[in-house]
Amino acid sequence: MIKFLKVIGTIITVLAGLSAIIGLFFQISSHRPIIEIKSITIDKLTDLPTIDGLKAKFYYKDSIVRSLWKLNYLVTNSGDEIIIGQGDKKNIIKENLTFTLPSNYKVLDLKISNSAFPFDNEYSLNNFQIHFMQWKSTESFIVTIYAEQLADSIPPNLTTDEREIINGSVIYSTLQK
Secondary structure (H helix, E strand, O other): OHHHHHHHHHHHHHHHHHHHHHHHHHHHOOOOOEEEEEEEEEEEOOOOOOOOOOOOOEEEOOEEEOOEEEEEEEEEEOOOOOEEOOOOOOOEOOOOEEEEOOOOEEEEEEEEEOOOOOEEEEEEOOEEEEEEOEEOOOOEEEEEEEEEEOOOOOOOOOEEOHHHEOOOEEEEEEOOO
16 A cells, blocks of 8 residues: 555656646746738729730829729638737837838728737828737737839738837738739
């Protein structure tokens, strides 16, 4: 009976030590905020077939546009840490997070949908900013951007500077083929 109790005690001690080591590992392992920008669709709305003599004039909200793009993105905090935008413990460098298109694009309109957290946004030139208190893990929003292409170049991609987030990173992916 004493031998059986010693074996049980040894097993319990080993399991307790193992769980203490695992708990310590998870406690000191780094948690990171990660923003994931998923491209849903990138459509050039003013693309015309090349036919001799075919000309068209496009308007968006009473303004002539040369080349209009409709961009849809899903933006998610896919990390395991809350991104804090205000207060003493904020983990972003500026007062907001800025999302940018290439410099030869101009944002004409911006619509936010399916937002899982409250934030304010504003846009100008080729970027938009979001202001928020905190952005929890797995919270996301869908942004639809209407942008005018000012000069010939590659299709637009939405980016953000991962250096704006302390110890953070940004992942770019696509939902389209």
